Amino acid sequence: MKLYLRIAIVLLIFIVGFGFVYEFKKYYPQPSGETYQLVSNWPQFPEGVSIGQVSGVAVASNGDVFVFHRAERIWEGEELGLDLIQSATIFVLDNETGNLINSWGANFFVMPHGLTIDKDDNIWLTDVGLHQVFKFDRDGNLLMTLGERGISGDDEYHFNMPTDVAIASDGSIYVSDGYGNSRVAKFSADGKYITSWGSYGTETGQFNTPHSIAIDSHGQIYVADRGNARIQIFNENGEYLSEIKSESIGRPWAIRFDNAGNLFLVDGGDQNQFWFERARILKLDSQGNILASFGSYGEETGQFIWPHTIAIGINGELYIGEVATGMRIQKFINAPN
Numbered sequence: 001m002k003l004y005l006r007i008a009i010v011l012l013i014f015i016v017g018f019g020f021v022y023e024f025k026k027y028y029p030q031p032s033g034e035t036y037q038l039v040s041n042w043p044q045f046p047e048g049v050s051i052g053q054v055s056g057v058a059v060a061s062n063g064d065v066f067v068f069h070r071a072e073r074i075w076e077g078e079e080l081g082l083d084l085i086q087s088a089t090i091f092v093l094d095n096e097t098g099n100l101i102n103s104w105g106a107n108f109f110v111m112p113h114g115l116t117i118d119k120d121d122n123i124w125l126t127d128v129g130l131h132q133v134f135k136f137d138r139d140g141n142l143l144m145t146l147g148e149r150g151i152s153g154d155d156e157y158h159f160n161m162p163t164d165v166a167i168a169s170d171g172s173i174y175v176s177d178g179y180g181n182s183r184v185a186k187f188s189a190d191g192k193y194i195t196s197w198g199s200y201g202t203e204t205g206q207f208n209t210p211h212s213i214a215i216d217s218h219g220q221i222y223v224a225d226r227g228n229a230r231i232q233i234f235n236e237n238g239e240y241l242s243e244i245k246s247e248s249i250g251r252p253w254a255i256r257f258d259n260a261g262n263l264f265l266v267d268g269g270d271q272n273q274f275w276f277e278r279a280r281i282l283k284l285d286s287q288g289n290i291l292a293s294f295g296s297y298g299e300e301t302g303q304f305i306w307p308h309t310i311a312i313g314i315n316g317e318l319y320i321g322e323v324a325t326g327m328r329i330q331k332f333i334n335a336p337n
């Protein structure tokens with residue numbers, strides 16, 4: 001073989017190998033920063049009780065962990081009907097023992113999605129099949145409904161697959177809307193429409209699947225713009241302020257703040273069929289610096305398959321729920337290095 005051909009082949013192997021390692025590292029980043037450890041044997045379900053796709057999790061003021069799940073219903077992205085899920089879709093778990101202490105939400109939902117608990121322990125839920133947002137008390141009594149049952153739209157009375165809710169300190173309601181629409185809608189504390197912003201696209205202020213929404217201690221609105229692999233930040237009137245976007249934060253599926261102002265982010269990756277699947281959790285300080293990064297894609301305990309939701313417990317512990325074939329809720333604690 002001619003020398004130049006040999007050199008060319010060696011170079012080609014080297015370049016492909018380098019590219020592979022680079023991509024591999026991008027999709028399988030090593031854990032770094034603070035360490036989080038799985039708490040085993042949490043939760044503990046009674047005999048005969050099982051959990052479905054976990055789309056939402058949040059923690060009440062006393063530490064109880066509320067889980068919104070799809071029970072026997074499986075969603076793989078297909079068109080949704082209006083058949084109600086017959087089993088309880090809300091599980092309330094003891095944060096320490098993991099015991100099931102209450103359940104409700106049977107014969108009400110079609111496709112559970114977002115779960116948020118406000119400072120008064122109201123439970124805010126979204127259903128992407130019903131196109132509605134609901135406010136319940138912690139025992140499951142319905143207090144408010146936004147949107148029209150089973151009817152999608154993008155006006156002040158309709159959503160199109162709303163994904164998540166954030167409640168401001170003055171009680172204002174912000175809805176990320178959603179899979180169908182590409183906007184954030186704002187309502188007063190008593191449910192009157194105020195404004196909305198955003199449209200489908202990649203420009204500043206546009207969205208591609210606004211999938212999660214959270215408010216920081218200054219009242220700024222953070223939107224996980226999942227399809228655009230970024231978090232966009234707005235003021236309370238919907239005016240764009242800035243964004244967080246980088247290869248290291250990946251594709252945000254869920255975002256939540258802890259009391260210290262740190263931002264926790266679920267990076268669900270692209271989940272395409274042609275490249276490595278990725279799943280991890282990130283902790284960012286208020287400057288956007290990464291304080292912790294852990295987790296990987298897989299079905300072993302401590303790994304994640306389509307992690308979809310995250311909540312921070314009253315002792316700083318994390319609860320992470322998975323959809324697709326994940327169908328579980330896992331608890332992690334911050335452990336010394």
Ligand code: ZN
Nearest residue numbers: 113163211308
């Ligand atoms: Zn979702």
